[in-house]
Amino acid sequence: MQIGGFDMKRPVMLAPMEEVSDRSFRKICKRFGADVVYTEFISAEALRRQVDKSFRKMEFDPDEAPVVVQIFGNSEDAMAEAAAIAADVRPAWIDINFGCPAKKVAGKGAGAALLKEPEKMAAITAAVVKAVPVPVTVKTRLGWDRESINILDIIPRLEDAGIQALAIHGRTRSEMYRGVADWDWIARVKERATVPVIANGDIWCAADAREMYRHTGADAIMIGRGAIGNPFIFRQTKELLDHGRISSQPDFHDRIEVAIEHLRLSVHYKGERYGTLEMRRHYATYLKGLPKVSKVRDKLVREDSWQQVIEILRAYEEECEGYEREGKIRDYAEFLNDHSKRLVLR
Ligand SMILES: Cc1cc2nc3c(=O)[nH]c(=O)nc-3n(C[C@H](O)[C@H](O)[C@H](O)COP(=O)(O)O)c2cc1C
Incomplete structure (x- = not known):
């Protein structure tokens, strides 16, 4: 799959995670084989106001690359300005967060709240695309709630606005992180989209990762919580995808x-x-x-x-x-399976 100048085969990406996907964790995931790593989301308003802490979130070393900077906000102006600032650090691309369900973001009309305003979502995206010389992608959810899933309507709008890929977390805003991510819906998103689709949600082990590819036909996969405390998942996933087996389990x-x-x-x-x-x-x-x-x-x-x-x-x-x-150490893989069984066996 191609995003800008990046041509990758079945890439495995580290998801953007606030207070998790920082420089230290990104480095570790990269070392274990993550093909692309995302920053934590960064407030467009904070970048505009030159807030130090937000600028630090964009810092990375060349050995982390390709690094994607993710921004969030609720106005075209702020997002375009923030994107231009972010582009200066030379990220692989800029990602717009239209998926955050948290009150502090969605409550202020940003993140997943924009799923309720597809036109504004498209306008913000177009403004960001226009403002930067690097590719722009979007990460979002299926819709606001189960009754109003509108991702299929949103996709062509975002494509018209100029996105180069779409990362989709297979849940609605109302579901927050509950239940199981809906991989059937991700498959429908993939069918509809003409840009590459990055599939996300409930990949807890390498077998899940392979299954995500198989089930959805996605162009890339993205791992969030499954990498926390388990960056080994990247190496194992690459091994499984490339060679059909995993060489070792971490002890x-x-x-x-x-x-x-x-x-x-x-x-x-x-x-x-x-x-x-x-x-x-x-x-x-x-x-x-x-x-x-x-x-x-x-x-x-x-x-x-x-x-x-x-x-x-x-x-x-x-x-x-x-x-x-004393034989009291349980196999780590079993723990991961406890999480993932629901998915692999369904
Ligand atoms: C602690 C935490 C922080 C997160 N922060 C962000 C964020 O900054 N930007 C974003 O787009 N998604 C964020 N997410 C959502 C993840 O990127 C991902 O979409 C979600 O966790 C589902 O994938 P998973 O099942 O692999 O974890 C966060 C999730 C967690 C658990």
Whole structure:
């Protein structure tokens, strides 16, 4: 599939995720094989007002590329201006967020709220396309709620506005993150669209990723929550797609090693205090399913010193060696299957 100068075969992308898809996590996902990584969404108004924190969200190193900058907002002017600012960092392309269901975004007429205003959605898109020399894509949902699914009507409008691809999360705004993403609907989106379709929603393991391709016929897939604490999913997905098998499962050593690497990168980019604080939400996912994990997690989320965090993780790794000898470590793949079974078996 082609977006601008990027020609990719069955690409696997890291989804934009607020407070997750930052520079440190993007680097790790990239290292494990993500073909394209997205930034967290960035407020158009904040870029316009030159808010430092928002500018930092757009920073990336050449080794992360291709990086996509995602912006959100509710007016043509603000979005066009923000897109021009974002284009200066030379992203692979700019993505417009028309899918965020959160009150702080949709409540202000941006994100998924624009699904209720297809004309405005198209006008914002056209304004952004006109404002930048890089390709523009859109990420959205199926509609506002099940009763008003309007994505098939929206697609030609966005195509006319000049998008070069469409990322579709197979849920409505009202569904938030509940239930199961509707892959049948993603398949219908793919049938209707003339631009490449990036399929998103409930890919929890490599088998899901392959199934997403098969079920929807999409041109690309995008992984969000399934990558949190499990960046290995990119390597495994690439292996499964390219060679039909997965060479290895990460064990607790690998998972703790990556958690530590993630922490070091986080401290490197955000400084000791924030870098350590912001990692707190990640430990549970890196360690999920390991024995007696709640005790160590409680310790980790109270610790302010990153060096101490590493010590706690190393001590826990040793503890896990003991559990392993006693045969108490459950296969990580089983945990992922617990999440994904509903999809793979349906
Ligand atoms: C913590 C979190 C933050 C998110 N932030 C964004 C965001 O900034 N922009 C966006 O388009 N979607 C955002 N999403 C939605 C994801 O990109 C993705 O569409 C959704 O999680 C479904 O995919 P998944 O099942 O692979 O997670 C976020 C999701 C989560 C869980």
